[in-house]
Amino acid sequence: MSELAAIPSREQNMAWLIIRRFFKHKLAGIAIAVLALLVFGAVFANLSPYNPTDQQPTNSFQKPNSTHWFGTDELGRDVFSRILYGGRVSLTVGLFSTFLSITLGVLVGALSGYFGGWVDSVLMRITDAFLTFPTIFVLILLGAFLREQQAPWLKNSIVVVIVIIAALSWMWPARLVRGLFLVLREKEFVTASRALGGNHARLIIQHILPNCIGPILVSGTLQMASAIITESGLSYLGFGVQPPTPTWGSILATAQNQVFRAPWIGFFPGFMIFITVMAINYIGDGLRDAFDPYVIHTE
Amino acid sequence: MTTYAIRRVLQTIPILFIISVLLFIMVRSAPGGPLTAARRNPNISKEQIEAIEEKLGLNDPLPVQYGRWLGDMFKGDMGESIKFRRPVSEMINERIPNTLLLVGVSFLVTLLIAIPIGIWSARKPYSLFDYAVTTVTFIGQSIPVYWLGLGLIVIFYVTLKNPISGEPFFPVGGMNTRGKEGELLDTLWHLALPVTALSMGWVAWYSRFLRSSMLDILHEDYIRTARAKGMKEQLVHYKHALRNAILPLVTLIALDLPSLFAGALFVETIFSWPGMGRLFWDAAKGRDYPVLLGVVMITATLIIVCNILADLAYGWLDPRVKYE
Numbered sequence: 001m002s003e004l005a006a007i008p009s010r011e012q013n014m015a016w017l018i019i020r021r022f023f024k025h026k027l028a029g030i031a032i033a034v035l036a037l038l039v040f041g042a043v044f045a046n047l048s049p050y051n052p053t054d055q056q057p058t059n060s061f062q063k064p065n066s067t068h069w070f071g072t073d074e075l076g077r078d079v080f081s082r083i084l085y086g087g088r089v090s091l092t093v094g095l096f097s098t099f100l101s102i103t104l105g106v107l108v109g110a111l112s113g114y115f116g117g118w119v120d121s122v123l124m125r126i127t128d129a130f131l132t133f134p135t136i137f138v139l140i141l142l143g144a145f146l147r148e149q150q151a152p153w154l155k156n157s158i159v160v161v162i163v164i165i166a167a168l169s170w171m172w173p174a175r176l177v178r179g180l181f182l183v184l185r186e187k188e189f190v191t192a193s194r195a196l197g198g199n200h201a202r203l204i205i206q207h208i209l210p211n212c213i214g215p216i217l218v219s220g221t222l223q224m225a226s227a228i229i230t231e232s233g234l235s236y237l238g239f240g241v242q243p244p245t246p247t248w249g250s251i252l253a254t255a256q257n258q259v260f261r262a263p264w265i266g267f268f269p270g271f272m273i274f275i276t277v278m279a280i281n282y283i284g285d286g287l288r289d290a291f292d293p294y295v296i297h298t299e
Numbered sequence: 300m301t302t303y304a305i306r307r308v309l310q311t312i313p314i315l316f317i318i319s320v321l322l323f324i325m326v327r328s329a330p331g332g333p334l335t336a337a338r339r340n341p342n343i344s345k346e347q348i349e350a351i352e353e354k355l356g357l358n359d360p361l362p363v364q365y366g367r368w369l370g371d372m373f374k375g376d377m378g379e380s381i382k383f384r385r386p387v388s389e390m391i392n393e394r395i396p397n398t399l400l401l402v403g404v405s406f407l408v409t410l411l412i413a414i415p416i417g418i419w420s421a422r423k424p425y426s427l428f429d430y431a432v433t434t435v436t437f438i439g440q441s442i443p444v445y446w447l448g449l450g451l452i453v454i455f456y457v458t459l460k461n462p463i464s465g466e467p468f469f470p471v472g473g474m475n476t477r478g479k480e481g482e483l484l485d486t487l488w489h490l491a492l493p494v495t496a497l498s499m500g501w502v503a504w505y506s507r508f509l510r511s512s513m514l515d516i517l518h519e520d521y522i523r524t525a526r527a528k529g530m531k532e533q534l535v536h537y538k539h540a541l542r543n544a545i546l547p548l549v550t551l552i553a554l555d556l557p558s559l560f561a562g563a564l565f566v567e568t569i570f571s572w573p574g575m576g577r578l579f580w581d582a583a584k585g586r587d588y589p590v591l592l593g594v595v596m597i598t599a600t601l602i603i604v605c606n607i608l609a610d611l612a613y614g615w616l617d618p619r620v621k622y623e
Contacts, residue, residue: 129314131554132606134598136561137579141591144583145325229443233565236445237580249445256449256569263453270446278441 021290028286031279038276042087050078052085053244061262070268073251074258082246083268089235089247090276093162094228100166101227102220105173106209112174113181114204124178127171135168139230143239158241161234165227173219180212214291221284225277232273248273304611311603318599319372323365326588372596378589380582387593390578395597397474398574402563404490405497413502414545417509421544422536424514432506439503444562448496448569455492472571493570497562501555508551512544519543546617553609556602 023029045052050068056076064071070079112123142164184190185208193207234240235249243250248269255266352358359367371378377387416436420429456467469492470476479485516522517540525535564576571577575594582590 125313129317131557132311132314132599132602133318133557134560134595134602135557136564137591137595137598140579140583141322141325141595144586144591148586225441232443233445237565237568237583239583252445252449256452259449259453259457263457266446266449266453270443270449273443273446274441277443278437281437281441 018290022286025282025286025289027282028289031282031286034275034279035283038087038272038279039091041084042091045081045084045088048078048081048084050081052077052081052246054078061258063262063264071262071264073254073262073265079251079265079268082251083248083272086246086248086251086269087272087276089158089241089245090228090231090273092158093165093231093241094224094276094280097162097165097169097227097231098220098224100162101170101223102173102216104166104170106177106212106216108170109174109177109179110181110204110209113178114185114200114208116182120178123174127174130168130171133168136230136233139164139168139234140237140239143234147242158245161231161240165230169223169227169230173216173223176215176219177212180215181208184208184211214287218284218288218291221280221287225280225284228273228276228280232269303614304607307607307610311607314603315596315599319369319596320365322592322595323368324361326592327361327364377593377596380587380590382582382585382587382590387589390590391575391593391597394573394575394578397572398560398563398567398576400486401490401493401497401566401572401574402559405494405501405563406559408494409498409501409505412498413505414509416502416506417513417544418536418541420506421510421513421517424510429510432510436503436507439499440507442499444496444500445565445569447499448493448566451492451496452569474573493566493572496569497566500562501559504555505548505551509544509548512547513540516540516544542616546613549609549613549616553606556605560598560602 054077056072059072059076060074062068062072062076068078068080070083073079073082108123108127112120112127143160146160146164185203190203190207193203198207231240232247232249232252235247236253238250238253240249241247251269252266255262255269258265357364368378375388377391379385380387380390383390416432420426420432423429451469452471455469456471459468460466461468470489471492474489475482475485476489513536517536522535522539525539526532530539560576563574564579566572567574567576568580575598579591579594581587582594
């Protein structure tokens with residue numbers, strides 16, 4: 001009995017293998033560390049000695065120094081604190097809108113690829129329609145429109161931003177998952193399970209979906225990177241999460257207005273967006289290698 | 300081919316229908332409506348407002364209003380801007396050429412840079428050049444276009460100045476220097492920074508894509524055959540591999556068009572480029588719904604038309620594709 005216990009189960013083995021392969025990609029390992037640091041900064045933003053919305057007009061436009069690491073803006077607010085708090089918005093929106101869009105995308109793609117026929121036709125026509133949307137225009141329109149509604153919970157809600165970004169980005173995972181399902185549903189193991197009496201739900205969830213996890217995770221990283229860029233872009237244009245909540249995009253927008261007086265301010269929020277997106281992209285790269293059985297690692 | 304083209308055009312009708320219905324409902328349910336200013340004006344009586352409402356048909360059921368609006372759209376009448384009291388179609392017509400100029404030039408620059416980079420890094424994969432390109436393209440893909448635009452302004456407009464005249468190296472804002480309207484050289488000079496900002500990410504994305512597409516194809520049997528025949532490596536790459544590697548790029552570009560217009564919106568906003576994106580942004584700030592509606596409908600139509608063109612181009616480039 002004790003001999004058997006020493007052998008790890010197949011799942012544990014697989015997970016270990018993938019994690020080991022992931023960390024062989026050195027830049028992906030570094031990217032994980034960078035992202036962990038960014039998350040840490042966002043979660044513990046309140047440990048910063050300065051309030052991000054605290055205005056000190058006499059203290060405006062300070063260059064980066066030892067008390068204000070990233071300097072102060074036109075109202076004398078500490079830019080470093082604002083960046084930390086802005087990270088909360090960006091990472092939250094990135095995480096939740098990705099989760100939503102992947103969930104929706106996997107659902108549509110799985111149904112479409114598994115059942116085929118008219119289900120596929122209808123779902124793919126809708127997907128195509130969404131793909132031709134001029135996304136940013138519709139996002140701005142929705143952002144402007146929803147904030148004019150009478151419901152106060154819509155006014156300054158991060159939820160609005162999460163939902164509208166997800167609503168216009170689920171098409172990519174949907175197409176991906178549909179493609180995977182089209183191939184996998186013809187495989188022998190699916191036929192075998194069907195012959196054993198497995199119903200549709202069992203076939204989809206227990207047999208086909210686990211084989212799509214790798215590509216779905218990779219596409220999730222792409223989604224998250226683009227969601228963070230979109231969120232910051234929306235705030236930058238003034239249609240994202242509204243002031244006084246600091247976001248990387250809105251800090252960048254004030255920086256643009258002060259570009260002659262304080263050209264350095266714009267560097268920090270932009271750099272944060274850049275480094276976050278870059279880290280997520282490298283994690284995606286590492287995941288792609290980790291899940292791809294054909295990639296040969298040189299040790 | 301012709302039947303296929305016709306079918307594609309017909310397929311877009313339901314798409315445009317869905318978009319237009321959604322937008323119409325949104326705009327009509329926005330609070331205030333087109334007569335907000337008139338309502339606040341004490342000189343206009345309630346009866347007069349009701350008369351105007353009756354005249355504009357604002358009391359009709361929504362489907363009737365939608366039908367009328369759609370009919371007007373087909374006639375090219377997109378209503379009147381609330382803020383400027385000008386026909387929306389006129390305002391958009393002024394802006395379309397500017398956006399197309401910006402997007403067109405950026406696109407051309409992108410392909411001219413991305414295609415050679417993609418080919419070269421695929422010729423010697425995992426060489427120093429390839430690694431350098433991979434790193435740079437990873438960076439290029441992660442830079443948000445609005446940060447890049449702002450950075451270019453800080454560097455080439457605010458900080459660096461021509462040592463002789465003390466003027467900035469590149470102009471920022473508008474398409475022409477005052478008094479030089481319509482001069483091509485001056486416009487190109489104004490295009491330099493916006494085009495750089497818009498192209499950077501695309502160069503990165505397409506060169507990465509072309510590299511992997513080339514690498515896939517170089518493993519094909521027919522490439523081995525070509526080499527076995529003793530064909531020059533140059534010809535193998537440029538004649539046999541490139542043609543097939545570029546094919547998926549056509550589809551990719553068509554799918555990316557919405558993002559290209561999105562990038563243009565940011566660039567136009569940052570550089571005050573008088574295109575549709577800038578018009579849209581200004582209108583969104585003032586909640587000028589007729590303008591917003593017009594711009595979204597026009598961009599959606601543009602994207603759909605370009606998609607159909609890309610599909611047809613695919614058939615022309617790849618003789619294996621048959622349209623039924």
